[in-house]
Amino acid sequence: MAARAMSLATMVLAKMVLATMALATMAAFGPRVALAKSPTCEGCHAEEPADVIRFLDGELRSVRVNPQTVIDSVHGGEVSCQDCHRDQKKHPHDQANYLNARDFRIAMSKTCNRCHYAHFTRLEESVHQKQLAKGDVDAPTCVDCHGAHDIEPPRSLRAGVSERCGSCHEDVVKKYAMSVHGAALAKGDPDVPVCTDCHGAHKIEDPEAYKFHAGSYLICARCHADAEKMKRHNLNPDVLSTFLDDFHGSSNRLYTEVGYVPEAPVATCGDCHGVHDIQPFSHEGAASDVRRRVSEACRKCHADAPDDFADAWLAHKAPSMSSSPLVWGLTWTYRILIPMILLGLIMHILLHLWQVGTHAPKRKHS
Numbered sequence: 122m123a124a125r126a127m128s129l130a131t132m133v134l135a136k137m138v139l140a141t142m143a144l145a146t147m148a149a150f151g152p153r154v155a156l157a158k159s160p161t162c163e164g165c166h167a168e169e170p171a172d173v174i175r176f177l178d179g180e181l182r183s184v185r186v187n188p189q190t191v192i193d194s195v196h197g198g199e200v201s202c203q204d205c206h207r208d209q210k211k212h213p214h215d216q217a218n219y220l221n222a223r224d225f226r227i228a229m230s231k232t233c234n235r236c237h238y239a240h241f242t243r244l245e246e247s248v249h250q251k252q253l254a255k256g257d258v259d260a261p262t263c264v265d266c267h268g269a270h271d272i273e274p275p276r277s278l279r280a281g282v283s284e285r286c287g288s289c290h291e292d293v294v295k296k297y298a299m300s301v302h303g304a305a306l307a308k309g310d311p312d313v314p315v316c317t318d319c320h321g322a323h324k325i326e327d328p329e330a331y332k333f334h335a336g337s338y339l340i341c342a343r344c345h346a347d348a349e350k351m352k353r354h355n356l357n358p359d360v361l362s363t364f365l366d367d368f369h370g371s372s373n374r375l376y377t378e379v380g381y382v383p384e385a386p387v388a389t390c391g392d393c394h395g396v397h398d399i400q401p402f403s404h405e406g407a408a409s410d411v412r413r414r415v416s417e418a419c420r421k422c423h424a425d426a427p428d429d430f431a432d433a434w435l436a437h438k439a440p441s442m443s444s445s446p447l448v449w450g451l452t453w454t455y456r457i458l459i460p461m462i463l464l465g466l467i468m469h470i471l472l473h474l475w476q477v478g479t480h481a482p483k484r485k486h487s
């Protein structure tokens with residue numbers, strides 16, 4: 122019995138070896154037709170009409186892929202079909218069992234991680250990835266932002282960034298498009314921020330978190346404290362220094378440095394100006410109207426601030442004799458008085474030492 126099983130096994134093995142040898146000979150010396158039929162990805166996937174993937178929810182997707190699309194992409198020549206699709210080596214492939222197209226994309230996106238590990242780890246720390254891990258399948262993967270076969274150089278299309286983010290954040294993009302930044306971008310201004318200048322692309326932080334809010338003035342400062350850039354737009358480049366000199370900015374900086382979280386968040390740039398809906402401040406109308414408009418911005422936090430409340434604030438101006446004589450006067454008084462007092466103190470000590478050294482009565486030693 123055992124011997125019969127043995128001989129059967131040997132026979133099967135011998136047949137397999139023969140078949141393999143025949144195939145190998147065909148591949149080496151056989152007609153060209155046999156070579157063309159060897160299963161390359163393009164051989165099946167560039168065909169028309171193409172086969173389909175069946176998702177479990179009933180949706181069908183054509184598996185036709187134009188190889189030229191991949192060649193024209195950033196990966197052209199360097200990354201092949203198999204580099205990304207490592208599970209499709211067997212033909213026919215294993216039956217794909219994806220719930221739906223979204224499930225398929227999330228699974229396929231993992232293929233990018235192998236070669237772009239740095240971007241993957243950055244994405245891991247983002248709000249998007251955390252949301253995805255919580256089961257929110259609408260959060261973006263690499264493929265939602267970059268595509269799969271038709272990936273373009275990501276920095277070339279600045280204006281396209283808001284469209285890309287906007288495919289999911291429609292409300293924000295609408296607001297942004299009407300803002301001073303968005304309007305300038307539409308006119309081709311390269312100096313204004315797009316979504317990724319403020320949020321980053323991969324490691325997007327939670328914007329509601331205290332740390333992000335408190336530090337957000339540094340984002341604005343990248344451009345608004347850049348004297349050359351601001352000169353091109355005829356804007357005041359001192360908005361950062363004046364912010365840091367006043368109560369909000371100095372408290373904010375101090376709290377951040379010592380790691381203290383105050384009960385009420387201190388105003389940063391965005392609390393007075395907005396972030397996605399920033400408009401230039403209007404100076405139209407009477408002085409009292411302008412003043413009232415400034416106070417409106419303050420009432421968000423100082424609820425019952427009267428219209429003259431904003432007079433307590435220097436409106437991004439370094440104090441001058443004409444704009445705020447009291448602050449200016451006091452500043453200069455201190456600037457002159459304090460060094461004079463210090464100088465007087467030092468002089469006093471020096472004179473005292475000199476007096477002790479030269480005029481002290483000589484002691485008699487006996």
Ligand code: HEC
Pocket residue numbers: 160161162163164165166172173174175184202203206209210212213214215216217
């Ligand atoms: C003999 C023809 C054939 C060859 C060769 C072939 N495919 Fe396919 N492929 C198919 C068919 C048919 C489907 C759709 C049915 C299915 O899901 O298996 C498919 C589906 C796919 C899918 C959809 C997801 C999945 O897992 O089903 C991917 C991705 C894919 N192929 C990649 C490749 C790559 C990469 C190669 C080259 C290494 C390749 N294919 C070679 C016929 C082929």
Ligand code: HEC
Pocket residue numbers: 162163166182183184185186187188191196200201202203204205206225226227229230232264269270
């Ligand atoms: C840079 C990686 C990458 C390369 C290179 C690549 N693919 Fe894909 N492919 C993907 C990803 C990711 C998806 C999922 C796309 C989606 O969710 O829309 C995909 C989807 C597919 C599908 C399913 C149908 C579709 O279009 O969604 C097929 C079939 C396929 N690829 C075949 C190929 C073939 C054939 C090549 C070579 C000519 C190739 N791929 C090259 C990453 C790649």
Ligand code: HEC
Pocket residue numbers: 195196199200204205230232233234235236237263264267268269272273274275
């Ligand atoms: C087999 C390795 C490999 C895989 C898998 C892969 N890439 Fe790439 N990728 C490269 C190489 C190599 C380059 C070209 C060199 C470079 O610019 O870093 C590149 C370039 C890029 C660029 C352009 C970089 C630049 O600075 O212009 C983007 C964007 C990109 N890949 C995204 C993806 C996405 C998204 C996926 C998954 C769908 C993916 N890659 C999968 C290797 C890979």
Ligand code: HEC
Pocket residue numbers: 233234237240241244249261262263264266267275276282317321322323
């Ligand atoms: C929310 C959208 C988004 C997601 C998700 C995303 N990217 Fe990007 N990526 C961008 C944008 C936008 C850029 C352009 C650079 C910039 O503005 O910082 C970029 C740039 C890149 C670059 C070019 C090099 C660089 O840093 O400028 C590579 C490579 C890249 N991404 C790969 C990936 C990979 C891999 C994944 C997934 C692990 C991924 N990206 C996920 C939006 C995204």
Ligand code: HEC
Pocket residue numbers: 248249252257259260261262265266282285286287288289290316317320321322325326327328329
């Ligand atoms: C495929 C859809 C998609 C794309 C593309 C996308 N996002 Fe998101 N984003 C989400 C989802 C889903 C959430 C989590 C739910 C929410 O808070 O809206 C989220 C959350 C966020 C948050 C946190 C919101 C909060 O209230 O905590 C920010 C900030 C953000 N995205 C910025 C961006 C930027 C910038 C881009 C472009 C580079 C982008 N997103 C592209 C889907 C997307």
Ligand code: HEC
Pocket residue numbers: 283286287290293294297302314315316317318319320328329333334337340391396397
């Ligand atoms: C000038 C910098 C800046 C730009 C440009 C910008 N954001 Fe924001 N965004 C912020 C700040 C700061 C916050 C946090 C709000 C706060 O501190 O009150 C935020 C909050 C968010 C939030 C969560 C709160 C909300 O309003 O839903 C999302 C989502 C978001 N941004 C997406 C985007 C997208 C998409 C774009 C591009 C159209 C974009 N942002 C452009 C600075 C910016």
Ligand code: HEC
Pocket residue numbers: 301302305312313314315318319337340341342343344345354356390391394395396399400401402
């Ligand atoms: C990438 C650079 C950049 C960043 C980051 C940036 N801005 Fe701007 N901003 C500009 C430029 C350039 C203009 C001038 C646009 C124009 O000429 O129409 C401008 C215009 C403005 C204006 C209108 C000024 C006026 O009266 O005309 C305000 C207010 C403003 N930004 C506030 C902010 C705030 C608040 C932030 C941070 C949340 C910020 N900006 C981030 C570049 C930037």
Ligand code: HEC
Pocket residue numbers: 338341342345355356357360361364369388389390391392393394402415418436437
């Ligand atoms: C307490 C509220 C408040 C804070 C905080 C604040 N601003 Fe302002 N900012 C204003 C008001 C009000 C005006 C209009 C004042 C005027 O022109 O009389 C203004 C004017 C501006 C202008 C226009 C300047 C010009 O040349 O006309 C810019 C740009 C600006 N702010 C940016 C910033 C930036 C960047 C920050 C953070 C570093 C910031 N602001 C912080 C309230 C504020």
Ligand code: HEC
Pocket residue numbers: 368369372383385386387388389392393415416418419420421422423430431432433434
């Ligand atoms: C985002 C909320 C917020 C906005 C908007 C805001 N402030 Fe404040 N402000 C604060 C907080 C919080 C403090 C307390 C600072 C501290 O802890 O030292 C403060 C402190 C002050 C102080 C110091 C005296 C005091 O009450 O502690 C003055 C004066 C002041 N703000 C004026 C203004 C003016 C003028 C505006 C409008 C142009 C304004 N603030 C807008 C939150 C805000």
